[in-house]
Amino acid sequence: MSALEIMGQVMHAHGGPEVMQWESLRIGDPARHEVRVRHTAIGVNLIDTYDRNGLYPMALPSCLGREAAGVIEALGAGVKGWQVGQRVAYVSTVPGSYAEARNVPADRLVAVPDSVSDEQAAAVLLKGLTAQYLLRQTYRVKNKDPIVVTAAAGGVGLLLLQWARHLGAHVIAVVGSDAKSAIAIENGAHDVIVSSREDMASRVRALTKGKGVPVVYDSVGKDTFTASLDCLRPRGLMVSYGNASGPVDPLSLLELARRGSLFVTRPTLFHYFATKRELARGSAELFDVLSRGIVKITIGQRHALRDAVQAHREIESRKTVGSLVLLP
Ligand code: NDP
Secondary structure, eight states: OOOOEEEEEESSSSGGGGEEEEEEEEEEOTTTEEEEEEEEEEOOOOOHHHHHSSEEESSSSHHHHHHHHEEEEEEEEOOOOOOTTOEEEEEEEOOOSSSSSSEEGGEEEEOOTTTTTTTHHHHHHHHHHHHHHIIIIIIITTTEEEEEESSTTTTHHHOOOOOOOOOOOEEEESSGGGGGHHHHHHHSEEEEEEESSHHHHHHHHHHHOOOOOEEEEEGGGGTTTTHOOOOOOOOEEEEEOOOTTTTOOOOOOOHHHHHHOOOOEOOHHHSSSSHHHHHHHHHHHHHHHHHHHHHHHOOOOEEEEGHHHHHHHHTTTTOSSEEEEEEE
């Protein structure tokens, strides 16, 4: 077995952005059913900050990062259907993408179409698959459905706005600052609520003639959970899919009865794309809406991989728009 020496952002302890260290590390040949991908662009996701600060525990030392795009450099034994030199992207249940290369299971790979650049693939795969399962599986958005999307100018948020608008939804976007309001409108929102100065639930009631909405897609978590419940109509579905402001406090089920026999789900991507077939279907649908120009990718911030600390400071500052990518 030969080892390859590469550079990566290695984390030896949980903590703030500064725990990432730019170090050399060695990776072995790809194991059976694995391929080695030479990264050309790496997606930054807010989830990486949860891995970093210990909210989602992981074995250390390790690199962060759940997704990247690049080129296949080596094939492990038993790998079928993939070739050295092929352009691919992947999302991984296990962190480790903030490095120049990585061995990944072949069944987590997605072929990148010619119409999508490596940067775009890294910026969109994890976030776009999230948008796919939220809008098309968790709750299938229908024509004229009013829906609420929080953190609407973020990476996942901008994709949700555009895709939901295409599906015919009346999209109510919630953003943290006035600066993000115009961006939400440009990306498909019909109405925008600025959470720092407006009451989300009462504005949603006003916008829906007192009825409320059938679904809220809430990634802010702790700070917006109760307000999001109060946006729902009877038997509405609360999709709490993120913890940007911290994990949601424990909930008494009676609150759901009192507010209108509500439903709540706390979904994660990896349960929706657990099999190769599910991943193929979801990514085909995602690449279809991208190739038809229905959904456009906004890369708001680019950094060198060695500057990942800065990328984390930015995404946690609430000032980023769209996706962030790291370039090796
Ligand atoms: P974003 O680009 O959306 O960045 C996070 C945004 O959250 C900020 O821009 C900010 O928008 C908002 N926010 C609100 N409160 C805070 C806070 N206290 N600190 C930081 N941000 C805050 O990130 P991503 O697109 O990477 O992810 C969006 C969300 O989706 C995350 O919560 C992530 O965990 C979740 N996610 C969940 C998945 C799943 O399968 N469950 C998969 C992928 C992502 P504003 O200022 O406008 O409020």
